[in-house]
Amino acid sequence: MPRVMNFNAGPAALPSDVLELAQQELLDYQGTGMSIMEHSHRGKAYSAVHDDAVSLVREVLKVSDDYEVLFLQGGASTQFAVLPMNLLKAGQSADYIMTGSWSKKAFGEAKTVGTVRSACSTEVDKKFVRVPKQRELDLDPKAAYCHFTTNNTIAGTQFDAFPDSGQVPLVADMSSDILWRPTDVSKFGMIYAGAQKNIGPSGLALVIIRKDLVEAGREDIPKIFQYRTHASNNSLYHTPPTFAIYMLRNVLARLKKNGGLGAVEKHNRAKGKLLYDAIEARPDFYRCPVEEGSRSLMNVVFNLNTPELEASFIEKAQAAGMVGLKGHRSVGGVRASIYNGASIEWLEALASFMNDFHKDA
């Protein structure tokens, strides 16, 4: 079967050439007679992959030496708890900017660890159709950190300009849009992201954290949850998810070869334009519930006039080789997740399908 057009929200599409390389090497990684999965995480072959992966994260995202680059397990959901366990101490409070389900989950987990407050919420009638403006933020200048979600996969919203938290360390869950464009890492205390959208397979979380925050973290929690443990062991304190890191390495090497994040951004903006244009060309037929200025270039959500029409759209799209277009079960509608792994050709095909579907309806 030819490869389908995969609009899944995550785990998501990976570049075919990255998968092809993994396939070629699966039983014999570079003439070692073993799969990369079978190599010791302390051996020469894997160590080179691991170090290369760290270097590529640093190079592609221009991460300065003031930051640690960590490969952890448990996805972003584990960081929801591990972040406050490290950085939220007794007597302190942390700010959370609430823009969707994932912010709520992060907030909920932090609440079991310490004191947290909502610095803003854009929820109206159980829906989040926009991200807040800077002037709406009620920020605590003494907060341990200020947390937000850069891109909201379910609501289909995304921050263009990031919040300014002043001297308070800004912490971003970038799970669904890391690497989508050049990012000034120096604005952040910490960035974290589950790998399964723009980075590689699931089971890996990338954490980029300022060294002073690592140092300041609590020392009375289990070692495995202390950022310093992983920082001082180059993420080899325990056996890392070696295959996922190998895939991350290959995704980043390809991204670098293809022109880096500048080229990625151009590509993603062109993809997003194709889709939003297709929606707006037929405003009586397709509607995007997200306010302009907050619209995500990673997860494009839209509605048709009835749930039946939406179901028919999704079914016919699937028949045309486009999978994963069903909206999140909590909000319904249509969602096209168009992460870095989605090609411009897929977006052209989707836009063209939308045109045809409208004509036939």
Next chain:
Amino acid sequence: MPRVMNFNAGPAALPSDVLELAQQELLDYQGTGMSIMEHSHRGKAYSAVHDDAVSLVREVLKVSDDYEVLFLQGGASTQFAVLPMNLLKAGQSADYIMTGSWSKKAFGEAKTVGTVRSACSTEVDKKFVRVPKQRELDLDPKAAYCHFTTNNTIAGTQFDAFPDSGQVPLVADMSSDILWRPTDVSKFGMIYAGAQKNIGPSGLALVIIRKDLVEAGREDIPKIFQYRTHASNNSLYHTPPTFAIYMLRNVLARLKKNGGLGAVEKHNRAKGKLLYDAIEARPDFYRCPVEEGSRSLMNVVFNLNTPELEASFIEKAQAAGMVGLKGHRSVGGVRASIYNGASIEWLEALASFMNDFHKDA
């Protein structure tokens, strides 16, 4: 390059046919036009793999309905902390049987969470050359649980008969010998294991836990660390490491097809005998430091008369296609890890090499 004989301690050798299947399906999982890595963890294709993986664990290990089967992230090292976070409450104490580095790490992490005591240690002069007998155990009948490590990868020791903890839930870290033989799960409150020895690639932990312990677990810790969260969501509370679970499924399907754990045990006993016989046939030349009755059938450790001779042994073995034979950096010597993925032919080759090396020395 032909596949080498891989005696790594973990990540370890995987069966070639399991890797070949993964290779075939890597870009197109069963005609879906996508890699299993690219499928949504809530979609039909992956759900079938996931449910099949749970069923196979239950079937192969004869796990009754009194137990949950969970797929978690963070390896066994994360369970060192998560176990006491769930099951060790204020006012309680937990017993730890100390048989090596891993027991010590588990003990150390639990100490940051609550009160723990050593129920026994076989450490003498910083070495662990045996596991304890039942009569040596100083067990607390009121302990929250009693923890031990079934197989010690560094020391090369293994429990044949398991400790009897009476009414106290017995908790076993089986990372390095789960699935090596039929195991009576009903003797345990909980079994956990990192995947990267006998189960699949790294980045996955298998947890088998009695339902009453799940229910009794603390509710005031972050949700992501509560066993009940994963139990009530069939390990799909957050995105699981889908590729690793797919590999686990394939490893177990193969194991079942090849006769189940009875056949695996027979195979492993034959492999161990070949190697221990080769050591004992030349007692002036090869020495196993581990006491009889405690010798591991997963990690066979032995010494030659000088570190130079050991280095030469390891180097020449490598030249003969046998990799991963260097002992753990904390103890030196030679170590052959002969998990389920190691074939009898590899052991015949190693035994024959030992014979030749002795002759030539």
